[in-house]
Amino acid sequence: MSPLESRYRRLLACYPRDHRARHEAEMMGVLQAGARPGQTRPDLADVADLLRGAALVHARRAFGPVSAGAWRDGPAVAVALWPFLMLVSEVATVSLRAAESLRHGAAFLEQPSSIRFLTEPALVAALPALAVLFGRRWIAVLAVVAFALRQAGHPGPELNLDLLFLPNHGPLLVAEVMALVIAFMPVAYRAVGLIPRGAFLLWGPLALVGLIAGKAVVRARWVDAIADHVITSWKPVPWLIVVALAAGYACRSTVGRRAALLLFLPAAALGDLGDLPSVPTSTALAQLGCAVLAFAAAAALTRRRSGQRRAPAT
Amino acid sequence: MQEPTFLILTALAAGPQHGYGVITDVERISEGQVRLRAGTLYAAFDRLQEEGLITEDREEIVDGRVRRYYRLTGDGAARLAAEAERMRRHAKAATARLRAIGSGGAA
Numbered sequence: 001m002s003p004l005e006s007r008y009r010r011l012l013a014c015y016p017r018d019h020r021a022r023h024e025a026e027m028m029g030v031l032q033a034g035a036r037p038g039q040t041r042p043d044l045a046d047v048a049d050l051l052r053g054a055a056l057v058h059a060r061r062a063f064g065p066v067s068a069g070a071w072r073d074g075p076a077v078a079v080a081l082w083p084f085l086m087l088v089s090e091v092a093t094v095s096l097r098a099a100e101s102l103r104h105g106a107a108f109l110e111q112p113s114s115i116r117f118l119t120e121p122a123l124v125a126a127l128p129a130l131a132v133l134f135g136r137r138w139i140a141v142l143a144v145v146a147f148a149l150r151q152a153g154h155p156g157p158e159l160n161l162d163l164l165f166l167p168n169h170g171p172l173l174v175a176e177v178m179a180l181v182i183a184f185m186p187v188a189y190r191a192v193g194l195i196p197r198g199a200f201l202l203w204g205p206l207a208l209v210g211l212i213a214g215k216a217v218v219r220a221r222w223v224d225a226i227a228d229h230v231i232t233s234w235k236p237v238p239w240l241i242v243v244a245l246a247a248g249y250a251c252r253s254t255v256g257r258r259a260a261l262l263l264f265l266p267a268a269a270l271g272d273l274g275d276l277p278s279v280p281t282s283t284a285l286a287q288l289g290c291a292v293l294a295f296a297a298a299a300a301l302t303r304r305r306s307g308q309r310r311a312p313a314t
Numbered sequence: 315m316q317e318p319t320f321l322i323l324t325a326l327a328a329g330p331q332h333g334y335g336v337i338t339d340v341e342r343i344s345e346g347q348v349r350l351r352a353g354t355l356y357a358a359f360d361r362l363q364e365e366g367l368i369t370e371d372r373e374e375i376v377d378g379r380v381r382r383y384y385r386l387t388g389d390g391a392a393r394l395a396a397e398a399e400r401m402r403r404h405a406k407a408a409t410a411r412l413r414a415i416g417s418g419g420a421a
Contacts, residue, residue: 056357
């Protein structure tokens with residue numbers, strides 16, 4: 001391969017994979033036919049033109065009519081996943097509460113009120129997820145009733161307008177209400193069918209482990225939150241890594257890419273991010289770096305796997 | 315319709331052509347004013363195929379390289395005809411007005 005050809009190939013690598021498969025050899029022929037004798041480097045004008053062409057083709061794939069279906073399904077999948085994320089969040093909290101109670105002995109298991117106190121939030125959060133999963137509005141109605149009864153039974157900080165602006169109260173309440181609203185949406189039921197069952201089985205337990213690992217640092221009092229503030233500031237990282245891995249995995253499909261784009265920030269916010277402004281910039285950047293690395297690793301792995309699956313067919 | 319698109323469709327109106335053939339034909343049609351490059355040409359091919367205005371005709375292997383020919387579809391011909399007619403009307407209006415003020419219109 002001549003130096004000119006290898007340089008052209010590096011530029012053509014900027015095009016989408018399907019476009020390269022279809023047109024790379026053809027474009028190479030055109031480029032070489034237009035090259036001067038003895039030319040070893042592409043002209044600047046050709047470089048700019050190829051990069052502009054690659055950007056146009058990418059933009060058309062991402063936003064053109066051909067992507068209309070993905071833009072319809074991607075947000076629908078993101079919406080459909082929200083009640084499941086709320087359920088995972090509640091189950092993680094309930095698990096930690098149960099672990100805390102067990103540290104003081106198993107006597108509380110004999111008291112129905114304690115059991116109810118522990119399991120109620122998870123059951124209330126499970127109803128919107130079940131309504132979406134089965135597409136049943138009566139389950140969604142039940143979810144609203146259960147949520148209202150729970151709020152009425154615990155008129156705590158959620159109903160205090162001042163506390164609604166605190167990160168651990170207001171946004172969480174909004175997130176729960178969103179899950180209830182989504183439970184009524186037929187589009188969520190249709191979209192949940194687009195998610196492979198295997199993905200639920202893989203990412204459900206992983207998400208639970210990630211959330212528990214992060215919350216446990218403080219809630220289970222493994223560390224002194226004030227004395228060990230450095231460890232405490234790293235508590236969102238396990239969850240951030242799980243969310244970033246899931247986003248990287250989702251990026252293998254056009255629908256998944258759009259769903260991950262829309263859901264990443266709200267999902268990351270569920271991870272007990274704490275008082276972000278008090279985290280040193282270097283720590284915040286290091287945490288972001290962990291998430292970026294996890295995303296890149298998952299995206300590269302799924303890309304390689306999908307490439308291997310395609311190879312025998314071609 | 316942008317000028318490169320119009321010229322690509324015009325080049326293919328003469329019959330199926332491969333990529334480099336379209337580039338040289340466009341240069342000839344435009345009397346050397348427009349020289350398409352590979353990036354612009356294949357981005358346009360990608361879009362025009364998606365819109366159903368052109369389609370692949372056949373492939374040849376020349377010197378070990380694929381040479382793919384493209385041709386105008388019925389929709390492409392109709393769109394080119396409509397665009398040519400629109401441009402003709404505009405040119406006619408411009409010519410008439412220039413003739414009226416006496417600053418041109420010899421054409």
